[in-house]
Every structure is written in C-alpha cells, then in structure tokens.
Amino acid sequence: MAANSEVLSNKQVILKNYVEGFPKETDMLVKASSISLKVEEGSNAILVKNLYLSCDPYMRARMSFNQDPDFSSFTPGSPIEGFGVAKVVDSGHPEFKKGDLVWGTTGWEEYSLIKNPQGLFKIHHTDVPLSYYTGILGMPGMTAWAGFYEICAPKKGEYIYVSAASGAVGQLVGQFAKLMGCYVVGSAGSREKVWLIPMQSQLVELLKNKFGFDDAFNYKEENDLDAALKRCFPEGIDIYFEHVGGKMLDAVLLNMRLHGRIAACGMISQYNLSQPEGVHNLMNVVYKRIRMEGFVVFDYFPQYSRFLDAVLPYIREGKVVYVEDVADGLENAPAALVGLFSGRNVGKQLVVVSRE
Numbered sequence: 001m002a003a004n005s006e007v008l009s010n011k012q013v014i015l016k017n018y019v020e021g022f023p024k025e026t027d028m029l030v031k032a033s034s035i036s037l038k039v040e041e042g043s044n045a046i047l048v049k050n051l052y053l054s055c056d057p058y059m060r061a062r063m064s065f066n067q068d069p070d071f072s073s074f075t076p077g078s079p080i081e082g083f084g085v086a087k088v089v090d091s092g093h094p095e096f097k098k099g100d101l102v103w104g105t106t107g108w109e110e111y112s113l114i115k116n117p118q119g120l121f122k123i124h125h126t127d128v129p130l131s132y133y134t135g136i137l138g139m140p141g142m143t144a145w146a147g148f149y150e151i152c153a154p155k156k157g158e159y160i161y162v163s164a165a166s167g168a169v170g171q172l173v174g175q176f177a178k179l180m181g182c183y184v185v186g187s188a189g190s191r192e193k194v195w196l197i198p199m200q201s202q203l204v205e206l207l208k209n210k211f212g213f214d215d216a217f218n219y220k221e222e223n224d225l226d227a228a229l230k231r232c233f234p235e236g237i238d239i240y241f242e243h244v245g246g247k248m249l250d251a252v253l254l255n256m257r258l259h260g261r262i263a264a265c266g267m268i269s270q271y272n273l274s275q276p277e278g279v280h281n282l283m284n285v286v287y288k289r290i291r292m293e294g295f296v297v298f299d300y301f302p303q304y305s306r307f308l309d310a311v312l313p314y315i316r317e318g319k320v321v322y323v324e325d326v327a328d329g330l331e332n333a334p335a336a337l338v339g340l341f342s343g344r345n346v347g348k349q350l351v352v353v354s355r356e
C-alpha cells in the first residue's frame with residue numbers, strides 16, 4: 001500500500017453529483033487517491049486514520065444543493081463527510097497528539113486531513129466499544145438524551161410513543177423512558193425489527209425484549225395508523241418523540257392528550273420528497289394545548305461531559321443496551337447510507353473502516 005513511508009493510498013467515498021429524490025448507491029463512487037501522512041509545518045491541522053463512520057439521515061440534506069449554513073452541501077467530486085471515530089496520526093495542533101482517539105466530523109475515506117480540529121471530541125473512555133462513539137456515546141446518543149430529558153420534560157407514568165424506534169436514536173429514547181418509569185410504545189417498519197430477530201443464536205423481540213418497550217407495531221402492516229395508535233394508547237399519548245413526520249404525525253396529533261409534548265427530532269419520511277406532504281390535524285395543537293418543539297443536537301454539544309456522566313454508567317451497569325448494524329469496509333458504505341431511507345438498518349448503522 002505505501003509508496004514510501006509517508007504517502008499512502010487513500011480509499012474515498014466520493015459524491016458524484018447533487019442528489020434529487022431517494023439517494024442511490026450509484027450517486028457515490030469508491031475510489032483510491034493518495035495522501036501524505038504528515039501535516040504541513042506550522043499548520044493547526046491534524047491527520048487522522050478513520051476507524052468507524054456513522055451513517056446519519058441528516059447527511060441526505062448535504063447531498064442536495066443547498067445554501068443552509070448548518071447543513072451545507074457536500075462538494076461533488078470530493079469525499080462526503082460525516083461523524084466518525086478516528087485516531088490521530090500526525091498533529092500540528094497543540095491540543096492533539098499522535099495516538100489520540102477522537103470523534104466528530106471527518107471524511108468518508110481511510111485518512112483525513114482535518115484543518116479545524118477544534119470541534120472534535122477527545123475519547124477518554126475506552127472500556128466501552130469504540131464504535132459506540134458513532135452512536136450511543138456520540139451524536140445520536142446526545143440527541144436521544146437532550147430530546148428526551150430536556151425537550152420532552154417527561155414524568156414517571158406518562159404514555160410515550162417513539163417512531164423509528166429501533167434506530168440509532170429511537171432505541172435509546174425507549175430505554176430512557178423505561179428507566180424513568182413511563183409506558184413506552186415504539187413503531188418500526190419491518191417484522192424483523194418489531195418481532196423476532198436472531199441475536200447471539202437466540203430469537204429475541206427487538207423492541208420489546210431487547211429494549212424493553214411495553215408494546216410495538218409495524219407501521220407498514222397497519223392500514224389505519226390512527227386505529228393502531230388508539231389500540232396501543234387507549235388513554236392517549238403524553239409524549240411523542242417524532243422521527244418520521246408526514247402521515248404518522250397526522251395520526252399522532254389525533255391521539256395526543258391534553259398538555260402533551262411533541263419533540264420534533266426529525267421527519268425522515270419527508271427528506272426525499274420534492275414536495276413535502278401537508279399536515280392536516282394541526283388544530284389539535286391548539287385545543288389539546290400541545291407543546292411541539294424542534295431541536296438540533298448541535299446546541300447541546302457543550303453539555304457533552306454531563307451527558308457522558310449520565311450515560312456511561314448506564315452502559316457499564318447494563319441498564320441500557322445498544323444494537324448496531326455494522327457494514328464492513330468503505331466499499332459497503334454507500335449501500336449502508338442509502339439503506340437508512342428504506343429502513344434496511346436494524347439498529348445504529350455504521351461503517352467499519354479499520355478496527356485499529
């Protein structure tokens with residue numbers, strides 16, 4: 001692989017062109033380029049070896065042309081970017097040194113030159129799987145934690161509904177809600193996710209057995225979402241953790257209780273539509289006095305160490321589990337990313353670039 005000791009071949013996942021509609025594997029190309037493993041003298045950059053990459057729904061917005069400063073477009077012809085776990089190979093930055101483990105925004109490639117490493121988080125706890133920093137201990141974990149505890153303001157005994165419940169964020173919201181003593185129902189889009197899934201040579205009910213949800217349903221097998229929600233919540237929903245939007249949100253609005261809360265985390269059913277669907281039952285927000293609040297996890301990043309103090313013990317004591325869907329190698333990264341939009345992933349979707 002090495003041409004000399006400092007220049008290596010660098011496999012990359014390149015965005016070919018801006019994407020319209022549902023993303024496809026062929027929107028990306030995996031090809032090799034080369035990279036010097038030394039940062040330029042006097043620069044503040046760091047050079048990292050990428051270990052694990054996170055597949056996240058927000059990346060879809062960056063595949064389209066847009067001028068949103070929070071979700072700026074990827075550059076066609078260049079590697080796409082996302083959250084990942086990496087090891088520092090060389091550093092010109094006083095706060096990072098060779099061998100440090102970090103998580104944060106990096107390139108979808110074997111090695112990345114990160115010009116502004118200030119936004120990266122250093123990884124100090126390695127008694128848990130490193131891949132967890134793409135999920136439960138990274139951006140999706142913070143999303144579940146901030147969204148549930150801060151935005152939902154939950155109370156013991158409340159009725160909670162989580163859509164996309166088996167995913168990176170949803171599986172944690174469900175478990176946090178159970179730890180608080182709430183009644184929790186989750187939905188997902190396949191029998192496999194809701195009912196039986198092979199795990200460590202046993203068949204387990206993912207949402208109910210593995211994550212402890214009180215009830216679960218497959219929304220793709222329900223002709224009437226309103227009826228499904230009335231079946232699961234005869235007394236109505238106090239808190240909806242919103243991941244999908246569209247028809248699901250409309251059905252939920254009909255089933256909210258007085259003074260209910262909706263944490264608007266995401267609306268994945270809308271991300272690939274050229275024309276967003278309308279919402280018809282919004283009047284319920286008024287006469288049921290519902291508080292619906294959107295949030296973006298980046299606003300909570302300054303609280304990362306508080307988050308770790310809360311969640312690391314849950315992992316160590318086995319109070320919270322985390323299911324990952326692991327794609328092996330950058331060659332399989334485009335399929336893993338587009339699979340989020342058909343529900344192919346079971347648990348947190350990530351890509352292993354290298355295990356060390």
Ligand SMILES: NC(=O)c1ccc[n+]([C@@H]2O[C@H](COP(=O)([O-])OP(=O)(O)OC[C@H]3O[C@@H](n4cnc5c(N)ncnc54)[C@H](OP(=O)(O)O)[C@@H]3O)[C@@H](O)[C@H]2O)c1
Nearest residue numbers: 057143164167168169188189265266267268269296297343
């Ligand atoms: N606000 C924030 O800061 C923030 C941060 C992270 C994530 N999010 C949002 O949170 C949501 C979940 O993200 P995640 O990372 O945990 O992803 P995920 O749930 O691990 O994966 C996405 C899942 O969405 C479901 N889905 C895909 N297309 C759908 C459709 N048309 N209708 C209904 N469900 C669909 C699929 O599961 P099913 O089998 O259930 O269909 C798929 O597995 C997304 O909306 C994401 O944008 C927001």
